[in-house]
Amino acid sequence: MSFRLSTRSRTRLKGVHPALVAVVEAALARSCIDFMVTEGLRTPERQAALVKAGASRTQRSRHLTGHAVDVAALIDGQVRWDWPLYGRIAEAFKVAAADLKTPIVWGGDWTSLRDGPHFELDRKVFP
Ligand SMILES: [Zn+2]
Numbered sequence: 001m002s003f004r005l006s007t008r009s010r011t012r013l014k015g016v017h018p019a020l021v022a023v024v025e026a027a028l029a030r031s032c033i034d035f036m037v038t039e040g041l042r043t044p045e046r047q048a049a050l051v052k053a054g055a056s057r058t059q060r061s062r063h064l065t066g067h068a069v070d071v072a073a074l075i076d077g078q079v080r081w082d083w084p085l086y087g088r089i090a091e092a093f094k095v096a097a098a099d100l101k102t103p104i105v106w107g108g109d110w111t112s113l114r115d116g117p118h119f120e121l122d123r124k125v126f127p
Contacts, residue, residue: 003034015041016066019102020121024069026096033088034074038117041066057113068120086116093119 005013005028013021028035042050042063050056062068073085090106097104103122107115 003028003031006036009037012037012040013069016069017121017126019100019126020067020069020104020119022100023093023097023102023104023119024071026100027089027093030096031089031092033085033092034077035071035089036074036079037069038072039063039070040068062120062123067126068118070117071119072117083116090116090119 005025013024016024024037040063042061044059044064047056047059047061047064050061051059063070071089072079073082073089074080075085086108090108093104093106103125105120105122107118107120
C-alpha cells in the first residue's frame with residue numbers, strides 16, 4: 001500500500017524546505033495511513049491570527065520560515081482527527097527522517113500543547 005501526494009498537498013508544500021518535503025514524500029510512501037498536507041509556509045499575518053485565536057502560542061513558528069508542515073489523516077479520502085492515526089503517521093515520518101538522515105521533531109512528542117498534525121525540521125540541525 002502506497003499513497004501519493006495530491007495536487008493540493010503539493011501546492012501547500014510550496015516554499016517548504018526541500019529536506020522537509022523529501023521527508024513528507026518518503027513518509028507518505030511508507031505510511032499505512034493516508035494523509036494530506038494542510039499547511040506549510042505561513043504568513044506573519046496568519047500566524048498572528050492563530051496566536052490571537054489560541055491555536056498557536058508563538059510568533060516564532062517554524063511555519064514562518066518553511067521549516068514545518070501540518071498534515072491531516074485521511075481514511076477513505078475523509079479527514080479524521082482521531083489521535084491514534086497521528087501516532088501511526090508519526091512513525092512513518094520518523095522512519096523516513098532516519099532513512100534520509102534529516103532530523104525532525106513531531107509536535108505530538110511535545111509535553112505542552114501536543115500538536116499531532118505538526119512536523120518540523122530539528123532546530124539543532126536546521127536553525
Ligand atoms: Zn504546525
